[in-house]
Amino acid sequence: MTSSHVPAPQPEPAATPRAGGPFDEIPKLDGELCFDQAALDAASTDFGGLVHQLPAAVLRPGSAEDVATMVRYCRERGLKVAPRGQGHSTNGQAQVPSGLVIDMSTLDSVKIRNDTAIVQGGVRWSTLVRASLSKGLTPPAFTDYLELSVGGTLSAGGLGGQIGHYGTQVDNVLELQVVTGEGEMTTCSPTLRPDLFRAALGGLGQCAIITRATIPLVPAPRSVRLYTLICPSVAALTAQQAKLIGDGRFDYLIGQVHSPSPDGWTYMIEAAAYDATPADDARLTSDLDHTAVEVQDLDYFDFLNRIAPLVETFKSIGEWQRPHPWYDSLLPASAVDDVATKTLANLKAGALGLSAVILLYPILTAKCRTPLPVMPDGELAYLFSLLKTASPGADSPEAMVAANRSQYDATLEAGGHWYPIGSVPLTQDDWARHFGPFWDEFKAARHRYDPDGILTPGQRIF
Missing domain, CATH: 3.40.462.10 (FAD-linked oxidases, C-terminal domain)
Structure with a gap:
């Protein structure tokens, strides 16, 4: 009896560039760039269910470097970019028609070091608190629903019942790693690039994408x-x-x-x-x-x-x-x-x-x-x-x-x-009134760190 070797079928690649489209020369990535309809459909809606805008591609980054690489790629081609955590926006804030949505959920590393947590932006708060509790520690401030991403709530503010003692979630951040609208991956804190730190925390993704946060921990109650x-x-x-x-x-x-x-x-x-x-x-x-x-x-x-x-x-x-x-x-x-x-x-x-x-x-x-x-x-x-x-x-x-x-x-x-x-x-006038005395500083940070205005267009601020 003779036998022959039949090669095992290979899976279809998750990212197949569309010839002649905006993503026809994809750089090397640790993660994957997705064009399949299921990925695009998922990124075209959110918890609000009011706005539906189809992106051209969805990035599932394998590293923060992937985020920086694709932001640079999109900036060179005039494409808009929006980070998406758990999709809990209610009015299309994390959507971008014909642009790139970054699915941050694949950036999910958590490290506990002494009395701090170093977490990537896609980590859910429930994941973080489980990890910290194994050390007898806890973040001091939460929103009431834990299945939201760290990067998502830090981009908005993060309000919860501990606010009388600890303030908002953005008041409890020691340092950020971010990717700016220029595609620069950098670190900021109250003493290192403080203008970027101030504009990124609660800044609705207008100046930078939060890829990592260092959060203080306190002893956890039983x-x-x-x-x-x-x-x-x-x-x-x-x-x-x-x-x-x-x-x-x-x-x-x-x-x-x-x-x-x-x-x-x-x-x-x-x-x-x-x-x-x-x-x-x-x-x-x-x-x-x-x-x-x-x-x-x-x-x-x-x-x-x-x-x-x-x-x-x-x-x-x-x-x-x-x-x-x-x-x-x-x-x-x-x-x-x-x-x-x-x-x-x-x-x-x-x-x-x-x-x-x-x-x-x-x-x-x-x-x-x-x-x-x-x-x-x-x-x-x-x-x-x-x-x-x-x-x-x-x-x-x-x-x-x-x-x-x-x-x-x-x-x-x-x-x-x-x-x-x-x-x-x-309207844009409404937004200027909303930010009040911080508007001029915020607008300056936007122009400095996202000069081509490619980040998070779904907020409709600029």
Whole structure:
């Protein structure tokens, strides 16, 4: 019997340049450049589900050098570039028609060294906290949903319940490695290229792409005692929150407003004390004015990650896949009661969707030391967010976006600012007003580090 050797079939290359297209001379990469329809389709939408723009290619970098190489390549050819973390943008901010989307999720290295974490930009916060907890440490500041990328939240600001003690996530960064719009890979910090550092943190990807961050770590608690307190009104909620963030008795503090029941809106404080026991209850809550209280004891990671099961529920019923025209604002303490009360009075039950969340919680502006995100004047500000979902029976996505613009105008009139992660149509004049005193410095950094204006066009700032 004779036999013959038949070569094993070789897989099709993931990156097949299109002849005559903009990517016809691809440089050598550690990762891959993708042109398949599945990759392009995935990069043409986001969590918001409102904007759909098809890129010409998707880079899955094997290294930060790949990012620099392809930014240089695109700059030479006049192509736009947008980094994409977990695709959690709500208005096409990480999309670029006929350009290059960089899928940052492949840059996922985490290194723990003593009391710092050195993480690549595509690392999810859940991955980082698991790694740090193995050393008994934790990052000091989180957003409430951990399945977002480090580079993504640091490009926006990163607000969460620890803000009363540690400020925003961008206040807790020691150093960045970035790739500028010129394709230069460089390091910046408060003392090394500080103008770039200031413009990259919270800078919405306009001057540089964050490829690595060095983040301080603090000792991690073992457990969390979580108190849920119900207040009778907006004014009662914000007054209690002002007291609690002022005296710092809780390690974590947020607030929510729940959709109206037959008895009206429900105003809720979530306050957590690390490593507390029932013996601490009287000290923590006995002087507070609330109508009900619920107490839970949670493992620290389960506390940080408690939104994840809710998200899985939303995914299972299709809510996570619907359009999400979110609105997030920062209001001065002097105006928060008036703006929030009027807004809620004009909302009908179900208008924001089945899975809508309304956030209302305080921020000590002195803890927010970076120029971005832009905070209102005064010692105390409030995050007021309308996290909408276009569920069946709710307002249409278009109506929600139009309502966001009206809400934005009311926010400005009250002396507030937009927290720029949501869905609001803004003009370039609006953006100049948004950045305020930092605008000239920010614009100068844009021209210095991205002189051809190729980075992150979906933000529509320049």
